[in-house]
Amino acid sequence: MAETRKLNGRYRLLNSLGTSVRLAFDEAEHRDVAVREVWVLPELRDAAVSEARRAMALRHPLAVPVLDVLVDGGRPWLVMEFVAGVSLEQTVRGAGPLPTAQAARMGVCVLSALTAAHEAGIVHGRVDPGKVLLTTTGRALLTGYGAPSLSVLPSADLWSLAATLHFAVEGRPPGQVAPAGPGPLKSLIRAMLHPSGTPPLNVVRETLHRLAVDRPLDALLAASGPLPPARVAAIGLGVLDGLAPGWFHGGVQPGNVVVDADGRARLLPLARMGTLLAYTAPEAAPTHAADLWSLGATLFTAVQGRPPAPGTPLGGAGPLGPVLLRLLSRDPSQRPVIDDLRRELLAVAGRPV
Structure with missing residues (x-):
């Protein structure tokens, strides 16, 4: 039987939404929310909770907001806005790689959310295809903020964006083989994954914007x-x-x-x-x-x-x-x-x- 207990006496746990994420009902605000249990060593719990509460300040139309951070049963939980969408990972595994324009539009959305977070001093730390939600309106929303970022640098988020774009157009993580072909999106991905570092942010942004709307x-x-x-x-x-x-x-x-x-x-x-x-x-x-x-x-x-x-x-x-x-x-x-x-x-x- 599915677990139906409440977190903090308020969030009633419902069905699974994916790895470590559950649908829940917020009985105080009468709304659906998504909750994620944060797995962290006991000695790092307080630091993880503090970092997650910093992420609650991030408000961006393409970043799924963290609504609440709580500790229940000795474990931290994140409460996030519920978004109706399918993850990039599920989409690609089910229907195959995305066309260039759709992949570029996804990149534009995720880069916008990351840029806003970095300007606020917040690093995501775990950007991957499972944390990009594709909506029926054509937007891509980045979820997963609030989890411990392990003190990674903003540049790591940009590398992870490149790896996510690679998955979107190739159907697999980058591994040891970069995407082949002369297309500008694949060329950009290769440059972003290169050990020498990500190209200038304005180059990444302009290329993605152009490829999202132009041929x-x-x-x-x-x-x-x-x-x-x-x-x-x-x-x-x-x-x-x-x-x-x-x-x-x-x-x-x-x-x-x-x-x-x-x-x-x-x-x-x-x-x-x-x-x-x-x-x-x-x-x-x-x-x-x-x-x-x-x-x-x-x-x-x-x-x-x-x-x-x-x-x-x-x-x-x-x-x-x-x-x-x-x-x-x-x-x-x-x-x-x-x-x-x-x-x-x-x-x-x-x-x-």
Whole structure:
């Protein structure tokens, strides 16, 4: 028979909600709550209770709040708001890995909750797929605050977020094998899991936000095939806005270019240096001119459906053809400067110069 005793004379225990979590009814507030027993050594109980009560101050729309902390039968218990949702772990194990956009939206939500907690001096310490709840409204909520964090650093939460994202897109924990493939989300996950440390927080945040709503150019091409020259020129203008004279990006390629629903393109910040061979300039130098060659190779792929190769004709490129030839010159000095390139792309795109 299921246990029906009350905690602290108030919370009547009901059925299990998962590992160590129970549904309970709060008889004082007449509401359902979730309760979790905290397993901790007796000598650490007071410290664990104190840390859990600090977590009660955290209020964020994407963090499941801790409502009460109590000691019953000599053991600490956390009382949390009850949220109707299915854990990421259950979802992936039942239906398989998430699509990139859904996984990125989950990452945006969890990162927002973690950032707010870190700013308040609170570390989660146990981020994993079982503590991410996916709701019917499309939000992801992070639960599990209030458990002892074992004095871990905020950077550990970000590594755990990367491992959780890895599980979301691969269906397994990272282990010894990082996610394969050139996609920007997998590239970001690899960078976040790298022993050298997480990329800058603004890079992580912007990449997740973009992938949550926009489509990578390589995915767009895989779905629709080559694009018309005018549209490719418009994409080139968006990428060009992410480049600046004298500054080397080092990752201009279709997987790092995202396109929104209105056709606007944007070059993602680079989590870690690296360009696929097909989009690496022949001189392989970290220069602005090399980025322009990579831009030319990216636009070539967008209009032709395949990366450039020696002797490949430019059929179907139309007025974009001469622009691509200059961008793909083996002589860096023959590639156009940004202002001239922008005017040429504007003309091909049919926009006022």
